[in-house]
Amino acid sequence: MKVILPFFLVIAIVFFIYGGIKFYDAHIILGIIIPYVCFAVAIVGFVARVIKWAISPVPFNITTVCGQQKSLPFIRHSFIESPASRTGVFIRMLFETLFFRSLSRNDRAELYGNERRLIYGRDRYLWLASILFHWSLLIIVLRHLRFFLEPVPHWILFLQDLDSLFQSHLTPFYISNVLISMGILYLFFRRFKKRNYYISLPSDYFILFLIGGIIISGILLRHIYRADLYSVKVFLYGLIYLNPVPFGGFGVMFYIHFCLICILLAYLPYSKLMHMAGVFLSPTRNIRNDSRARRHINPWNYPVKVHSYEEWEKEFKDALKEAGIPQEGGNG
Amino acid sequence: MIKILISLILFLMVVFLPVGYNVYTGKTAYIPVLQPPEQRGECVENVMFMRKKHSLLLEKWRDAYVRDGIKRYVSINGIYKISLTGTCLECHSNKTQFCDRCHDYLGVKPRCWSCHNIPEKVAKK
Ligand code: HEM
Ligand code: HEM
Numbered sequence: 038m039k040v041i042l043p044f045f046l047v048i049a050i051v052f053f054i055y056g057g058i059k060f061y062d063a064h065i066i067l068g069i070i071i072p073y074v075c076f077a078v079a080i081v082g083f084v085a086r087v088i089k090w091a092i093s094p095v096p097f098n099i100t101t102v103c104g105q106q107k108s109l110p111f112i113r114h115s116f117i118e119s120p121a122s123r124t125g126v127f128i129r130m131l132f133e134t135l136f137f138r139s140l141s142r143n144d145r146a147e148l149y150g151n152e153r154r155l156i157y158g159r160d161r162y163l164w165l166a167s168i169l170f171h172w173s174l175l176i177i178v179l180r181h182l183r184f185f186l187e188p189v190p191h192w193i194l195f196l197q198d199l200d201s202l203f204q205s206h207l208t209p210f211y212i213s214n215v216l217i218s219m220g221i222l223y224l225f226f227r228r229f230k231k232r233n234y235y236i237s238l239p240s241d242y243f244i245l246f247l248i249g250g251i252i253i254s255g256i257l258l259r260h261i262y263r264a265d266l267y268s269v270k271v272f273l274y275g276l277i278y279l280n281p282v283p284f285g286g287f288g289v290m291f292y293i294h295f296c297l298i299c300i301l302l303a304y305l306p307y308s309k310l311m312h313m314a315g316v317f318l319s320p321t322r323n324i325r326n327d328s329r330a331r332r333h334i335n336p337w338n339y340p341v342k343v344h345s346y347e348e349w350e351k352e353f354k355d356a357l358k359e360a361g362i363p364q365e366g367g368n369g
Numbered sequence: 370m371i372k373i374l375i376s377l378i379l380f381l382m383v384v385f386l387p388v389g390y391n392v393y394t395g396k397t398a399y400i401p402v403l404q405p406p407e408q409r410g411e412c413v414e415n416v417m418f419m420r421k422k423h424s425l426l427l428e429k430w431r432d433a434y435v436r437d438g439i440k441r442y443v444s445i446n447g448i449y450k451i452s453l454t455g456t457c458l459e460c461h462s463n464k465t466q467f468c469d470r471c472h473d474y475l476g477v478k479p480r481c482w483s484c485h486n487i488p489e490k491v492a493k494k
Contacts, residue, residue: 080384084377091373185387187396189476197476204480207428263421266475271400277388278397286417314380318373 040220040304043243047250048299054296057287064283065291072089073277075299082306083314090318100324103142108329121327132324134316137171140164162223170220173213177255180211184270185277214256221249244308247301254294401474404466408459411446425478428454454486462488 057063069224104115120126126361132138145160183189226244228237258264264287275282305311317323325331350357350364359366372459391397412419413426434451450456460489461467464487472479 080381084381087373089376183476185401186390188394188473194476194478198478207424248381250492265417265421267401267420267471268477274391274397274399277391280398317376333404 039237039239040242041220041244046243047246050297051250051293054293058292059287068272068283069276069281071296071299073281075303079302079305082303083311086306086311087314087318090315094336095320095324096335096337098324098328099320099324100326101321102326106326106329119326121325121330123325123336126323126325130317133322137164137167140167141269154228163227164225166220166227167214168220170224173217173220176213177211177217180213184266184273187270187274190329209258210260214252217252218256221245225249240308244304244310247304251294251297251301254290254297258294259291262288264288264291401470402466403471404463406460406467407462410460412460413442413446413449413456414444415446426458453481454488458488 053065102115102119104118105112106119107114107121114121116125117129117132120129129138141161141164143160143163144157146155148154148155149156174195180193180200183193183197186193200211200213202212203209224340225242227233229242268284268286269291272282272284272287273290301310324333347365354364374381419426430442430451430453433442439452442451457468458464468479471477
């Protein structure tokens with residue numbers, strides 16, 4: 038049920054776009070209003086979400102580490118795994134965002150053998166699939182910039198050449214397309230393992246179907262239901278420079294691709310895809326592990342009214358003296 | 370807090386970078402004008418088909434010519450000699466204002482011309 042529902046939601050969206058273009062010529066709604074609205078929702082939502090995170094207090098130093106903390110000089114500490122300096126945190130973040138370092142330590146627990154012993158083992162497939170998915174996504178998005186930049190910079194041409202290294206056809210397929218498909222298929226099917234199935238929510242599947250739909254429509258757009266790229270670029274320039282022209286010449290597949298992306302954008306700030314900002318803002322990652330050297334001030338702290346022993350002693354000085362009880366400050 | 374806001378602004382700047390790039394290069398309203406051929410006659414297939422699928426057509430031509438030895442291509446517009454230089458550039462003799470201009474606009478770099486000839490009169494234009 039939780040798989041079927043989001044699946045049909047995405048299918049319904051696709052049919053909606055298809056019907057809108059085929060039967061109602063809704064170019065103005067699908068080609069102009071939806072992109073603007075979705076983009077505005079995305080930007081506003083993104084900013085609001087990040088600001089909400091920014092003003093959330095971090096009461097404790099909750100950095101999670103897996104290395105020796107910096108302490109005495111003769112104990113070697115782990116510079117990246119348990120960073121005590123800003124440079125260390127920076128390097129850790131860099132590895133985390135570029136190479137998903139902590140995900141590569143992913144473990145799997147299993148009841149093994151007849152005696153059903155609990156054992157742990159490395160499980161790097163998730164890391165591999167995630168890396169394939171995200172890096173391909175980055176390359177695809179960068180290559181798409183050719184529709185947004187004029188003149189097209191040379192590095193995009195270089196990226197294109199690299200990506201179409203197997204010059205298979207006159208419209209060569211891109212290596213990144215194959216890799217991203219493999220990546221997302223793993224990310225999808227891993228959710229059907231019993232262990233993962235019960236922690237998966239409809240929203241998890243929805244995102245995967247949505248991105249899957251974008252990838253499938255993109256590949257179809259390139260190789261089968263070809264778009265008229267010349268008009269696509271003209272159309273996009275119209276949108277960017279607020280001079281939109283409704284245009285019908287691209288065919289339905291382009292609208293499916295385009296509107297699915299708009300929906301993804303609009304949904305982005307309210308979904309778990311905000312991990313792209315969240316990874317930088319997670320206190321388990323971006324705080325130095327120096328709680329022994331430097332006090333982490335809880336922002337909730339207010340000046341507590343304390344009554345110290347010295348003050349207490351001073352207050353009852355005479356009574357203490359009378360009773361012959363020794364005093365810290367001397368019996369004088 | 371300040372650092373986060375600065376990062377957020379930097380992020381937004383990256384998102385809007387393409388907008389600024391085109392303003393910087395002064396091409397915000399650039400639409401390449403494709404010079405139609407001077408010669409009369411219709412293109413090999415209809416114009417919309419050519420625009421979307423001429424690379425597929427050329428591939429078909431190449432395979433037909435090189436592998437199967439077919440020298441003629443029949444379409445609804447007539448019979449054409451299969452030749453990249455001899456047919457396409459015969460009509461589209463303004464290659465730089467036509468093929469190249471559109472290819473540059475969309476970041477396409479066909480690698481045909483290292484072997485295939487660009488006739489003198491075409492190259493000069
Ligand atoms: C700085 C940028 C990003 C980083 C560091 C990052 C990191 C990650 C990591 C580590 C995972 C694996 C999570 C897990 O299942 O344990 C993941 C999953 C995922 N990410 Fe990202 N990500 C980034 C940006 C994006 C963007 C821009 C998108 C898409 C628009 C995206 C889409 C996804 C999807 C669809 C998954 C799979 C979720 C699932 O398995 O259901 N990510 N990301
Ligand atoms: C407004 C934004 C976008 C527009 C206008 C757009 C348009 C297009 C067009 C016209 C093609 C065909 C390219 C060709 O024939 O060479 C295409 C392909 C493709 N698109 Fe998009 N797209 C956009 C965003 C995205 C995003 C965000 C993704 C990823 C999630 C994506 C994934 C793909 C894929 C995988 C292909 C297959 C070919 C390739 O990799 O270049 N697109 N897109």
